[in-house]
Amino acid sequence: MTYYLLVYGALSVASVLLSFSSNGIGQYAGARARQILHESMLRNILHCPVRFFECTPIGRIINRFSADMSVIDKKIATSIQRLLQFLLLCFSAIVLNAVVTPWFLIVAVPICIVYYVMQHFYRCSSRELQRLDSITRSPILSHFSETLCGLTTIRAFGQQRRFRSLLFSRTDAHTSAFLIMNSSNRWLGIALDYLGGVIVFMSVVAALLTVKTYPDVTPSLVGLAVNYTLLVPIYLNWVVKFLADMEMYMGAVERVQQYALTPTEDYRLQGITVPRAWPQKGNIVFKDVSLRYDRSREPVISNLNLHIPAGQKVGICGRTGSGKSSLVMSLFHMVDVFEGKILIDDIDTKLVPLQVLRSRLSVIPQDVIMFSGTIRENLDPQSVYTDMELWKSLELAQLKDAVSSLPGCLDAEVREGGGNLSAGERQLFCLARAILHNAACLVMDEATSSVDPSTEKALLAAATRAFAGKTVITIAHRLSTILDYDRILVLESGRIMEDGTPAQLLQRSMGIFSSMLRASQEGAPFTKNGQDSQRVVNYKRVEGKNDSN
Numbered sequence: 114m115t116y117y118l119l120v121y122g123a124l125s126v127a128s129v130l131l132s133f134s135s136n137g138i139g140q141y142a143g144a145r146a147r148q149i150l151h152e153s154m155l156r157n158i159l160h161c162p163v164r165f166f167e168c169t170p171i172g173r174i175i176n177r178f179s180a181d182m183s184v185i186d187k188k189i190a191t192s193i194q195r196l197l198q199f200l201l202l203c204f205s206a207i208v209l210n211a212v213v214t215p216w217f218l219i220v221a222v223p224i225c226i227v228y229y230v231m232q233h234f235y236r237c238s239s240r241e242l243q244r245l246d247s248i249t250r251s252p253i254l255s256h257f258s259e260t261l262c263g264l265t266t267i268r269a270f271g272q273q274r275r276f277r278s279l280l281f282s283r284t285d286a287h288t289s290a291f292l293i294m295n296s297s298n299r300w301l302g303i304a305l306d307y308l309g310g311v312i313v314f315m316s317v318v319a320a321l322l323t324v325k326t327y328p329d330v331t332p333s334l335v336g337l338a339v340n341y342t343l344l345v346p347i348y349l350n351w352v353v354k355f356l357a358d359m360e361m362y363m364g365a366v367e368r369v370q371q372y373a374l375t376p377t378e379d380y381r382l383q384g385i386t387v388p389r390a391w392p393q394k395g396n397i398v399f400k401d402v403s404l405r406y407d408r409s410r411e412p413v414i415s416n417l418n419l420h421i422p423a424g425q426k427v428g429i430c431g432r433t434g435s436g437k438s439s440l441v442m443s444l445f446h447m448v449d450v451f452e453g454k455i456l457i458d459d460i461d462t463k464l465v466p467l468q469v470l471r472s473r474l475s476v477i478p479q480d481v482i483m484f485s486g487t488i489r490e491n492l493d494p495q496s497v498y499t500d501m502e503l504w505k506s507l508e509l510a511q512l513k514d515a516v517s518s519l520p521g522c523l524d525a526e527v528r529e530g531g532g533n534l535s536a537g538e539r540q541l542f543c544l545a546r547a548i549l550h551n552a553a554c555l556v557m558d559e560a561t562s563s564v565d566p567s568t569e570k571a572l573l574a575a576a577t578r579a580f581a582g583k584t585v586i587t588i589a590h591r592l593s594t595i596l597d598y599d600r601i602l603v604l605e606s607g608r609i610m611e612d613g614t615p616a617q618l619l620q621r622s623m624g625i626f627s628s629m630l631r632a633s634q635e636g637a638p639f640t641k642n643g644q645d646s647q648r649v650v651n652y653k654r655v656e657g658k659n660d661s662n
């Protein structure tokens with residue numbers, strides 16, 4: 114009796130210790146695995162080219178980071194442990210039955226086959242149903258985030274009802290998939306219960322036969338075997354469930370891994386080391402440059418040659434899709450420069466590490482991004498400038514008075530997306546950022562297209578003053594704004610069609626620039642009072658005088 118008690122006690126202690134260590138090790142391994150997966154996905158996504166974000170719906174990316182990561186975080190480690198536990202329990206029950214009642218082995222084989230077929234059928238269906246569940250969830254998230262972003266437009270056009278019904282129909286599709294998935298789980302539960310009933314029945318029959326044929330088998334041993342068998346259906350149910358769950362969860366790992374392996378931009382971390390002050394002059398040379406967005410697409414610009422001397426103010430215009438943005442984006446290597454060279458102050462930009470290159474040039478885009486925080490954080494996120502430098506840049510950007518009147522001045526609140534600032538103010542803040550950077554080249558990509566003429570005038574005047582003597586490249590939305598520039602380039606289908614001073618281009622009455630300017634004066638509402646036409650006439654007069662001098 115003491116012997117049995119000691120063995121039982123030792124087994125219990127061993128079981129507790131093993132369970133404790135397997136839980137600890139399992140959870141630690143799970144935590145490390147999900148940390149590695151999350152970090153590699155995040156690192157990769159942050160380094161993906163802009164094109165990836167244009168082609169991938171935001172809802173899908175959020176889904177990877179929320180739903181898929183949550184599955185990996187909460188479910189996988191526990192499921193693997195439970196699966197192993199139930200597999201071992203099942204195995205031990207079958208072995209015990211086989212040892213005590215050998216007749217059980219005869220029925221065990223067909224039962225195993227039926228069991229295999231059933232779980233295979235369930236797992237195949239469950240995988241597809243899970244995919245359906247995941248596919249139908251992304252459109253809800255995309256639709257929801259799109260609706261939030263475009264709330265003003267939706268309300269302005271009275272489209273609330275349409276958007277609401279679209280949301281409901283997508284939610285219905287998702288709920289249906291979810292319901293079918295859950296029903297399939299219930300089906301499996303019921304089917305396995307029936308199979309379990311058959312197993313118990315067979316086990317009892319095998320026990321009766323064993324008692325007849327092997328008289329030395331005691332009733333207590335038979336009772337133990339039958340008792341174990343009673344639990345087999347429950348264990349089997351769990352094994353199948355966890356197997357299917359694991360398969361489903363590994364889908365999340367596969368999707369996360371896919372994002373962790375998405376090709377990133379070439380950051381050229383091993384690139385050349387450029388002087389701290391580069392580019393000092395802002396002398397830009399395009400040598401036989403060809404650009405494309407994708408290997409499978411035609412180049413948007415082919416064999417372009419262009420020299421922008423240091424300190425020149427260049428206006429770029431052309432019809433929509435002519436390649437203006439692509440041309441200036443190539444300076445930042447945001448488009449694939451697959452042929453030729455772009456030199457800035459005699460250094461090939463292809464060899465400069467991408468982060469260095471982008472940090473040395475300034476850009477004012479059409480849509481300025483402001484983050485929720487303070488004005489100081491938005492101007493100088495890395496806290497490298499002094500207050501005096503911040504105020505100086507605000508003064509040059511004509512924002513000093515506006516900021517000083519705010520409660521908290523530099524620490525005044527900026528809401529998400531700069532919601533409490535006007536479009537013009539946001540653009541002036543972007544100019545202040547560019548001034549702080551003190552880059553030798555400034556690029557303005559239709560920076561003034563969403564502001565009124567007076568703000569536009571203020572922004573351009575501030576930029577001209579702050580970037581006097583530096584290279585400024587402006588993609589012009591309103592042609593009248595670049596009439597006082599040093600040079601104008603007219604692009605068409607990725608080629609430079611006209612290149613010269615504004616006066617030279619205006620002299621070609623049948624030229625593209627002249628006709629575009631004429632068309633904009635006829636069409637633009639703010640030319641009704643003749644301001645811009647007058648400006649062109651005055652400009653021609655002044656140029657005429659200069660020429661005659």
Ligand SMILES: Nc1ncnc2c1ncn2[C@@H]1O[C@H](COP(=O)(O)OP(=O)(O)OP(=O)(O)O)[C@@H](O)[C@H]1O
Pocket residue numbers: 164167406413431432433434435436437438439440
């Ligand atoms: N992200 C992109 N992916 C693929 N092709 C693009 C992409 N952006 C632009 N393109 C293509 O490149 C060509 C030039 O576009 P780009 O935006 O440079 O013209 P743009 O003159 O700046 O036009 P807009 O004045 O309308 O901004 C167009 O044919 C356009 O379809």
